[in-house]
């Protein structure tokens with residue numbers, strides 16, 4: 001079974017209102033004001049999955065600046081999961097700035113059949129200390145009650161700039177989560193590169209022992225694939241989920257890259273879907 005852990009969908013209404021949303025929402029503007037930034041609806045994804053022979057995809061939303069966009073985006077993702085329950089798994093956007101409202105919202109989403117939340121970006125106004133000491137403990141307390149999952153955007157501290165690079169969990173936050181908190185997080189984009197620190201034995205041990213998982217979204221734009229081979233060899237294949245970042249990345253092309261990795265067939269099966277079956281209790 002092949003499962004893509006990281007895709008993004010927008011409703012037709014949102015796609016049609018792109019220009020308006022660029023003017024109205026600062027976060028949306030920061031990525032989608034570029035005409036190169038693709039927006040996909042469910043039909044685009046299903047066609048891509050058919051072409052690439054992908055069985056299921058996690059469909060995620062967008063971290064809007066304006067709170068008013070969250071409910072309609074979640075509604076679209078939930079309705080598509082209901083339309084295609086064998087193919088789509090919804091992770092809906094979650095407004096994390098106000099943690100007083102989080103509990104009820106998470107409970108509502110759980111009742112609606114949502115499996116998780118994502119891709120969460122961290123608002124510029126949230127300080128790292130507030131995030132780690134207040135927001136995340138509260139968030140995980142509730143998420144764990146409902147056995148749900150959460151995917152965070154991550155921002156690697158080095159490398160080239162691209163729209164959307166910022167507003168992720170930083171390498172230092174990821175390290176603090178692993179070392180001091182141990183929240184069950186899917187750190188997207190290879191966890192801002194923290195698996196590269198496997199050459200520090202203390203860090204390697206802490207990552208191995210942690211609950212953190214990593215997805216490979218946009219891997220081909222950021223890293224040499226040899227580091228993924230090495231990370232799977234060092235940490236075992238259980239820590240990693242293949243995710244494309246569709247529609248930014250073509251699912252078929254990305255799968256070809258994953259199939260070329262010099263890893264065992266068992267590791268490849270884990271990476272491409274088996275891990276998510278266990279992680280999300282899909283069977």
Ligand SMILES: [Zn+2]
Nearest residue numbers: 119153154188
């Ligand atoms: Zn991301």
